[in-house]
Amino acid sequence: MRIEVICTGDEVLTGKIVNTNFSYITQKLEDVGLSVAWETTVGDDRESLLLAFQLAGQRADAVIVNGGLGPTVDDLSQEIAAKAAGVELVLDEGWLEQMEAFFRRRNRIMPPNNRKQAMLPEGAEVLDNPVGTACGFAVDIGRARFYFTPGVPRELRRMLEEQIVPRLLAKSGLQATIYLKRFHSYGIGESHADALLTGIEEIDPDGAVKLGFRAHYPQLETKLTVRGKDMEDVRRRLEPVEREVRKRFGNFILAEDDQTLERVVLDELQQRRASLALVEMFTSGQIAARLVHLSGAEKVIRRGVVALDIAEVCAAVGWNQAEPITRIDREAAEAVALAARAATGATHALAVLIDLDEGTDRIDFGASVCLAIVSGHDAVSRRSRIVGGRDWVRLGAVELGLDCLRRYLQDLPVDERIDFEKV
Amino acid sequence: MRIEVICTGDEVLTGKIVNTNFSYITQKLEDVGLSVAWETTVGDDRESLLLAFQLAGQRADAVIVNGGLGPTVDDLSQEIAAKAAGVELVLDEGWLEQMEAFFRRRNRIMPPNNRKQAMLPEGAEVLDNPVGTACGFAVDIGRARFYFTPGVPRELRRMLEEQIVPRLLAKSGLQATIYLKRFHSYGIGESHADALLTGIEEIDPDGAVKLGFRAHYPQLETKLTVRGKDMEDVRRRLEPVEREVRKRFGNFILAEDDQTLERVVLDELQQRRASLALVEMFTSGQIAARLVHLSGAEKVIRRGVVALDIAEVCAAVGWNQAEPITRIDREAAEAVALAARAATGATHALAVLIDLDEGTDRIDFGASVCLAIVSGHDAVSRRSRIVGGRDWVRLGAVELGLDCLRRYLQDLPVDERIDFEKV
Numbered sequence: 026m027r028i029e030v031i032c033t034g035d036e037v038l039t040g041k042i043v044n045t046n047f048s049y050i051t052q053k054l055e056d057v058g059l060s061v062a063w064e065t066t067v068g069d070d071r072e073s074l075l076l077a078f079q080l081a082g083q084r085a086d087a088v089i090v091n092g093g094l095g096p097t098v099d100d101l102s103q104e105i106a107a108k109a110a111g112v113e114l115v116l117d118e119g120w121l122e123q124m125e126a127f128f129r130r131r132n133r134i135m136p137p138n139n140r141k142q143a144m145l146p147e148g149a150e151v152l153d154n155p156v157g158t159a160c161g162f163a164v165d166i167g168r169a170r171f172y173f174t175p176g177v178p179r180e181l182r183r184m185l186e187e188q189i190v191p192r193l194l195a196k197s198g199l200q201a202t203i204y205l206k207r208f209h210s211y212g213i214g215e216s217h218a219d220a221l222l223t224g225i226e227e228i229d230p231d232g233a234v235k236l237g238f239r240a241h242y243p244q245l246e247t248k249l250t251v252r253g254k255d256m257e258d259v260r261r262r263l264e265p266v267e268r269e270v271r272k273r274f275g276n277f278i279l280a281e282d283d284q285t286l287e288r289v290v291l292d293e294l295q296q297r298r299a300s301l302a303l304v305e306m307f308t309s310g311q312i313a314a315r316l317v318h319l320s321g322a323e324k325v326i327r328r329g330v331v332a333l334d335i336a337e338v339c340a341a342v343g344w345n346q347a348e349p350i351t352r353i354d355r356e357a358a359e360a361v362a363l364a365a366r367a368a369t370g371a372t373h374a375l376a377v378l379i380d381l382d383e384g385t386d387r388i389d390f391g392a393s394v395c396l397a398i399v400s401g402h403d404a405v406s407r408r409s410r411i412v413g414g415r416d417w418v419r420l421g422a423v424e425l426g427l428d429c430l431r432r433y434l435q436d437l438p439v440d441e442r443i444d445f446e447k448v
Numbered sequence: 449m450r451i452e453v454i455c456t457g458d459e460v461l462t463g464k465i466v467n468t469n470f471s472y473i474t475q476k477l478e479d480v481g482l483s484v485a486w487e488t489t490v491g492d493d494r495e496s497l498l499l500a501f502q503l504a505g506q507r508a509d510a511v512i513v514n515g516g517l518g519p520t521v522d523d524l525s526q527e528i529a530a531k532a533a534g535v536e537l538v539l540d541e542g543w544l545e546q547m548e549a550f551f552r553r554r555n556r557i558m559p560p561n562n563r564k565q566a567m568l569p570e571g572a573e574v575l576d577n578p579v580g581t582a583c584g585f586a587v588d589i590g591r592a593r594f595y596f597t598p599g600v601p602r603e604l605r606r607m608l609e610e611q612i613v614p615r616l617l618a619k620s621g622l623q624a625t626i627y628l629k630r631f632h633s634y635g636i637g638e639s640h641a642d643a644l645l646t647g648i649e650e651i652d653p654d655g656a657v658k659l660g661f662r663a664h665y666p667q668l669e670t671k672l673t674v675r676g677k678d679m680e681d682v683r684r685r686l687e688p689v690e691r692e693v694r695k696r697f698g699n700f701i702l703a704e705d706d707q708t709l710e711r712v713v714l715d716e717l718q719q720r721r722a723s724l725a726l727v728e729m730f731t732s733g734q735i736a737a738r739l740v741h742l743s744g745a746e747k748v749i750r751r752g753v754v755a756l757d758i759a760e761v762c763a764a765v766g767w768n769q770a771e772p773i774t775r776i777d778r779e780a781a782e783a784v785a786l787a788a789r790a791a792t793g794a795t796h797a798l799a800v801l802i803d804l805d806e807g808t809d810r811i812d813f814g815a816s817v818c819l820a821i822v823s824g825h826d827a828v829s830r831r832s833r834i835v836g837g838r839d840w841v842r843l844g845a846v847e848l849g850l851d852c853l854r855r856y857l858q859d860l861p862v863d864e865r866i867d868f869e870k871v
Binding site: 037038040041042043044045047048049050051052055060061062064065066067068073080239303309310311313314317318322323326327328329330331332333334337340341415416419 | 462463465466467470472474485486487489496500503662732733734740741745746749750751753755756757760763764839842
């Protein structure tokens with residue numbers, strides 16, 4: 026089945042906004058085993074829209090159109106859809122009522138120009154939008170079924186997942202139940218991960234499990250797409266494969282599915298009613314920033330400190346020993362973490378210090394990251410050299426700090442070698 | 449002149465990466481008064497590429513193709529360009545030499561598969577790539593001139609600006625000299641800014657100055673595109689208009705052109721050999737994060753502290769008065785900033801405290817932001833209510849804190865009302 030996507034709107038065509046809706050749509054389809062063959066972007070202009078609809082209607086079996094369903098004069102999707110389909114625009118009484126109810130619930134009266142959003146091509150199938158006033162719809166143009174979706178991202182997402190993906194799967198004749206299992210890891214590069222998981226797809230004798238990756242440095246997302254008769258069949262097929270992935274990746278899996286590294290760390294701390302102090306030297310406070318905005322953080326995060334040289338770091342944590350710390354190494358990180366824990370009364374402290382290379386930023390610019398984690402009963406530390414330019418080093422140091430904290434809280438070794446460090 | 453863009457590559461078509469190259473290309477063209485009429489994305493697949501080239505060649509006068517110039521087997525742009533143009537692929541000796549020199553300068557030997565990058569359609573015009581091995585080129589397909597560019601963003605950018613934009617301007621018959629002047633502001637919404645600048649384009653009697661906006665909350669970018677015979681003519685036309693923009697926006701202009709708010713703040717501090725302590729309560733340390741990674745920050749930023757409740761904030765800055773601070777207001781912000789300045793020995797301190805609404809996150813969730821700036825000779829403070837959900841409030845509070853610091857350092861009032869606050 027050939028699927029195309031048409032994105033509409035002057036804001037996208039002129040680059041005022043980056044087209045993240047398209048990458049969302051195509052990823053969602055890939056996740057259920059469907060592929061987009063062609064994408065077209067046109068502006069809010071009748072001639073271009075009509076031509077784009079006609080061309081896609083000649084080539085494709087299914088077309089997703091995004092945008093142009095709003096109440097203003099530059100929203101033209103329904104009008105041009107009707108023209109391309111060779112039908113009239115007619116008022117959909119059902120959608121009009123739904124819109125009026127939508128405004129009533131918000132104690133507002135529907136402005137007259139919203140009525141336009143209930144004008145659909147005659148014979149169109151309504152695609153529900155439970156979170157907005159833009160009515161989705163499906164209609165045939167040429168040899169393709171066209172699915173019209175709103176440009177507002179959260180409205181698009183609901184409609185795509187609940188209304189359109191099931192229709193596309195049914196149309197494609199693919200088995201109805203598809204499940205996406207995701208693992209998040211840090212420290213294994215994509216090609217290494219690929220090699221580690223050699224043969225994993227063959228565990229399922231029917232080839233119903235497909236492996237994929239999405240790298241967003243520093244983390245790697247590993248995806249298993251599983252097809253089955255029903256959810257029970259999917260679970261049965263997935264179980265031996267996910268067990269094997271967990272075994273081969275071992276301690277490198279930091280979260281699964283919708284979980285995040287920072288949420289896992291915060292949950293571990295919360296479960297033991299622990300509190301945390303953070304000291305950061307080069308990471309601009311980005312470790313704190315990843316944790317502080319999460320719900321429940323106010324009970325856990327005691328204090329975060331950022332300073333740019335070691336003397337200032339020591340002053341900030343109230344280091345009052347006769348011997349000043351001048352060298353950045355594992356011992357210094359432990360001493361700083363201990364002092365931060367003492368100064369704040371937190372149960373745990375993480376210190377991430379850094380010894381940067383000399384000179385200007387360049388692709389082989391690097392640093393030694395020295396980090397330590399202390400709690401009431403012990404202290405651990407690690408030293409890693411990371412290269413790749415200042416921003417790259419900063420990203421790596423943030424992830425390394427958070428991931429070592431996760432490992433410490435889960436009783437896993439914090440010094441396992443990662444692919445991104447130099448030896 | 450009708451311009452189209454074709455983006456190629458499975459990574460873009462499957463959503464593995466978001467297509468920021470397209471928004472970059474179309475913005476750059478808009479900035480010089482050119483418009484993109486149509487965009488197509490296709491994968492690394494011969495049939496789709498050929499069809500996309502043929503269709504665009506029928507419709508457009510100029511087509512920019514992005515991607516597919518690499519050394520691997522899935523890089524097909526030269527091959528399909530030759531086929532669509534009806535010519536052979538021939539080795540470009542000049543580019544082969546340039547590539548070999550490129551590798552020699554890096555003390556490496558050119559791998560054999562890079563030779564493919566010097567195979568161009570016969571008669572193609574070479575577009576130089578001073579920062580990579582992918583050779584850009586221009587060739588006629590159908591009635592359009594096609595410009596082929598590399599997918600690597602920094603290579604694309606150089607080639608677009610230095611090689612392609614001048615050719616497009618010449619081809620379009622637009623006057624050769626076009627200049628883009630940009631103003632960055634915080635606190636004025638787009639429609640308010642538009643109203644403030646009414647009639648600004650008419651200052652130039654020949655209509656050679658065009659006004660535009662790009663909103664990236666919380667900042668607004670105001671753009672003046674000026675066309676002239678030469679740079680002197682451009683400057684003469686721009687001068688009265690930019691003077692008027694500065695007058696109407698007044699203190700709200702925080703930076704111009706490539707300058708940023710954080711760079712302006714850091715430069716102001718650096719010029720007076722000042723140093724800064726930061727205390728943040730809800731902004732996750734994002735104010736510190738904006739400043740700390742800039743070059744020169746190590747001489748200026750003394751310490752940043754993040755804490756989530758006022759008692760912990762006070763402990764972190766060593767508040768040792770008999771009376772504890774319990775209420776979050778302007779006086780509390782001043783007291784905290786004073787204590788932070790004293791504790792760190794910095795010349796300046798900024799404290800941003802927050803009094804959040806009760807309850808869960810929602811679209812009308814808000815907060816009172818109380819901030820204070822102190823230096824050796826005085827203290828200023830401000831209280832603003834911002835609503836729009838937690839993330840929105842956080843973004844607003846970061847910008848407000850930084851911008852008030854900019855105003856303080858530039859001897860401007862820190863309490864001017866902004867469009868994003870409720871009264």
